[in-house]
Amino acid sequence: MKKIINVALPKGRLGEKVYDLFERAGFPCPSIKEPNRKLVFENAEVGVRYFWVKPSDVAIYVERGAADIGVAGKDILLEYTPDVYELLDLQMGKCWMAVAAKAGFQDDRNRTLTVATKFANIAKQHYFAQGRDVDIVHLNGSIELAPILGLSDVIVDIVETGATLKENKLEVVEKFVDISARLIANKSSFQFNREKIEEIRAGLAKQTEK
Amino acid sequence: MMDFQEILSVEEWTALKLRALYASQGYRQYKMRKFEQYDLYVQNKDFLLDESVITFTDTDGRLMALKPDVTLSIIKNSRDEDGPQKVYYYENVYRVAKGTRTFKEIMQVGVECFGGGEETLEETLSLAAKSLDEISPNNLLEVSHLGVISGVLEACGLTGGAKQQAFAALGEKNTQALTAVCKKEGLDEKKSALVIALVGVCGSVEEVLGELDKFAVDEKTTSAVVRFKATLSALQKAGVTAKMRVDFSLVGNTNYYSGLSFKGFVEGVPTSVLAGGEYNNLMKKMKRNLRAIGFAVYLDGLGKMAEEV
Numbered sequence: 001m002k003k004i005i006n007v008a009l010p011k012g013r014l015g016e017k018v019y020d021l022f023e024r025a026g027f028p029c030p031s032i033k034e035p036n037r038k039l040v041f042e043n044a045e046v047g048v049r050y051f052w053v054k055p056s057d058v059a060i061y062v063e064r065g066a067a068d069i070g071v072a073g074k075d076i077l078l079e080y081t082p083d084v085y086e087l088l089d090l091q092m093g094k095c096w097m098a099v100a101a102k103a104g105f106q107d108d109r110n111r112t113l114t115v116a117t118k119f120a121n122i123a124k125q126h127y128f129a130q131g132r133d134v135d136i137v138h139l140n141g142s143i144e145l146a147p148i149l150g151l152s153d154v155i156v157d158i159v160e161t162g163a164t165l166k167e168n169k170l171e172v173v174e175k176f177v178d179i180s181a182r183l184i185a186n187k188s189s190f191q192f193n194r195e196k197i198e199e200i201r202a203g204l205a206k207q208t209e210k
Numbered sequence: 211m212m213d214f215q216e217i218l219s220v221e222e223w224t225a226l227k228l229r230a231l232y233a234s235q236g237y238r239q240y241k242m243r244k245f246e247q248y249d250l251y252v253q254n255k256d257f258l259l260d261e262s263v264i265t266f267t268d269t270d271g272r273l274m275a276l277k278p279d280v281t282l283s284i285i286k287n288s289r290d291e292d293g294p295q296k297v298y299y300y301e302n303v304y305r306v307a308k309g310t311r312t313f314k315e316i317m318q319v320g321v322e323c324f325g326g327g328e329e330t331l332e333e334t335l336s337l338a339a340k341s342l343d344e345i346s347p348n349n350l351l352e353v354s355h356l357g358v359i360s361g362v363l364e365a366c367g368l369t370g371g372a373k374q375q376a377f378a379a380l381g382e383k384n385t386q387a388l389t390a391v392c393k394k395e396g397l398d399e400k401k402s403a404l405v406i407a408l409v410g411v412c413g414s415v416e417e418v419l420g421e422l423d424k425f426a427v428d429e430k431t432t433s434a435v436v437r438f439k440a441t442l443s444a445l446q447k448a449g450v451t452a453k454m455r456v457d458f459s460l461v462g463n464t465n466y467y468s469g470l471s472f473k474g475f476v477e478g479v480p481t482s483v484l485a486g487g488e489y490n491n492l493m494k495k496m497k498r499n500l501r502a503i504g505f506a507v508y509l510d511g512l513g514k515m516a517e518e519v
Contacts, residue, residue: 065480083308083481086382086457185383188475188482191350191455194412 004195005048008062008070010055010181014093018071018181019050019178021090025203042194047196055108059184068189069197073181075158079119085190088183091208095160096175097122102147103171105154117156126156126176144168221317221509225300227344228319232298235337237321239295247282248273249334254282256465257492262306264313266495276304281504282490283470284322284497290470294500295323320486320506324498328437331470332444334503338484339450341507346515348477350453353415353442354460356487357434357469358425359408365428366401368392381461385409409457414415415442418456434469441470470503478515483508 002176006020007022009015019032029043042049053061058072063082075097079084097119107113109132115121116137137152144164146152158179159172161166183204190197215223233239251263257279264276277283280301288295298321307314321337323330335353342349359380360373368376369485372395379387388409392402404427411418426432445451462471467487474484486505493502 063480084382086384086387089386186480186482188477190383191457191475192348192351192477 003047003193003196004042004044005069005200006067006195007048007050008053008058008067009050010058010071010073011052012055014055014073014181015052015071016090018090021092021207022048022050022200022205025200025207027200046195048200062186064183065186065189067186068193069183069185069200071181072184074177074182075119075122077182077184078177079121081121083187083203084182085093085185085187086182087185087197088205088208089180090183090204092179093179095155095158095179097177097179098155098175099126099152099154099173100144100147100159100160100170101173103169105147105171105173107173108152113154114152115154115156116143116152119156122177123156144170212417215502220512221516224345224507224512225317225319225463225509226461228341229249229298229300231340231344232319232321235296237296237298240284240299240322242277242280242283242287242299242301244276244302244324246277248275250282250286251278252276254492254495257282257463257495260306262313264304277301278303279306280318280506281322281492282496285324285493285498285502288498288500290325290499292321296323296326297321297457314510315335316507317429317509319509320341320504322502322504324493324502325500327504328425328440329444330501330503332448333440334472334505335441335445335472336448337345337449338474338486338505339453341505342476343454343475343486345507345512346478349474350455351472351474351484352455352457352460352482353470353472354456354462355434355438355469356461356464356467356471358422358431358438359458359461360464361431361434362404362408362425362427365431366392366397366405368395368397368405377461377464380408380459383409383412408458412433413456415446415451415456419443419446437469462487472505474507476512479511481508481511483511 009018027046029041032041032050039100040051056076058070059076059080059082061067062070062084112133112135114135115123116139120136120138129154143155143157146155185197240330243344248265255261269276278396280299300319302315303318304313304315323334339351342351363373363376375391388406392405419442426435460471460473466489468491469488471487473482475482484505484507488503490501
């Protein structure tokens with residue numbers, strides 16, 4: 001019996017684009033495009049089983065071996081530092097991790113900087129490297145609101161086009177990490193399914209180079 | 211006779227089988243107290259996977275700790291004068307589980323060898339392979355050599371922070387990140403190619419043996435490559451390499467391990483169940499002159515395997 005590789009894909013717009021990439025790389029699963037609410041799709045012929053999970057959970061599924069491989073944003077990998085292989089940059093969902101503040105904001109190094117973010121670890125590390133004393137406010141959404149209401153001085157968040165920031169009269173102070181979607185693999189699964197996973201990686205690499 | 215396998219959990223049964231294996235190979239059991247003076251861990255915190263330790267004050271006012279690690283205690287209580295030693299242990303350690311803020315009691319079985327020659331390396335690796343066979347027939351032992359990897363990075367001019375970044379990228383098999391480090395540090399094409407070639411070292415002992423010579427670029431790397439090849443060839447001769455894979459993405463804890471480094475996996479368990487290597491740096495730091503190699507088997511993950519079967 002052929003071993004089937006479990007692939008965790010991030011639910012949403014990016015996930016659909018990622019699936020198309022897998023399809024072009026030679027690992028299609030047509031049933032995934034049928035309009036239904038199923039979460040698991042299998043194509044035994046090419047040896048893959050896809051499932052949709054919340055984007056921020058992909059790394060957990062892979063690290064814990066529920067999925068052999070998956071596609072996760074670099075932001076999630078930096079924040080949760082899962083113990084997984086990062087096999088390929090898929091060059092999709094490109095954006096930056098950035099510091100943003102109200103237009104005209106001047107950083108006063110004499111006092112503690114309050115930072116609102118969904119990415120507490122990334123923010124902590126960024127400011128730790130600068131030796132900056134910060135107070136991190138962990139929020140789960142609508143981060144842009146924090147400086148407007150005075151909850152924080154700055155925010156650390158993902159910026160793609162900057163349109164949301166602009167509409168809320170915020171501006172980017174500093175872009176500090178490039179973010180994009182990455183192919184990740186469970187370290188144990190990789191050892192036992194090396195050929196198949198390498199084949200998928202090579203197929204995807206060929207598509208991203210185009 | 212009572213069927214003990216029926217009564218015992220997978221963890222307990224495996225622990226018994228491993229203890230029998232180590233005793234049959236001439237390893238002496240090393241028994242110790244649950245507590246250790248906290249000082250030991252403060253002085254060697256670089257060697258611990260996590261700095262959190264459970265502490266309490268003894269009735270005489272000394273600050274004590276519940277062991278987060280066994281190897282440090284064994285080294286502390288060893289003496290160079292006693293010469294070569296082979297011991298095994300079966301102990302609980304107390305660590306913070308990853309991603310949580312709570313302590314966990316982890317059952318660990320392991321072996322330590324002090325003061326052996328080159329043949330000890332092969333012997334320990336063979337024993338690691340046999341240990342995995344006791345756990346499950348579907349296993350793989352990943353083998354790497356930090357002396358070769360570290361030597362190549364240094365010979366190519368990657369030191370300090372850049373070396374750490376390179377190690378991290380290699381550990382993720384992240385060719386693109388490794389390429390970026392080489393570019394940032396201004397390595398020429400030849401050096402970059404050599405560093406990136408480290409990611410490609412991933413295959414059976416037979417496949418990799420022929421490739422290793424390209425990493426012998428200076429005195430330090432040559433000696434590391436020669437030693438590593440000698441160990442692999444000896445294992446090959448002994449016929450125990452069928453389930454071994456040489457993989458340079460295994461960089462482990464470089465504070466702890468210095469030369470040979472290895473990790474064991476069994477199918478169905480998402481994390482490694484065995485980890486070990488040479489820890490001569492740790493011995494030196496604790497003022498011992500003997501060479502040392504050892505490994506630990508993590509029994510807490512094996513319950514998962516039983517569910518899958």
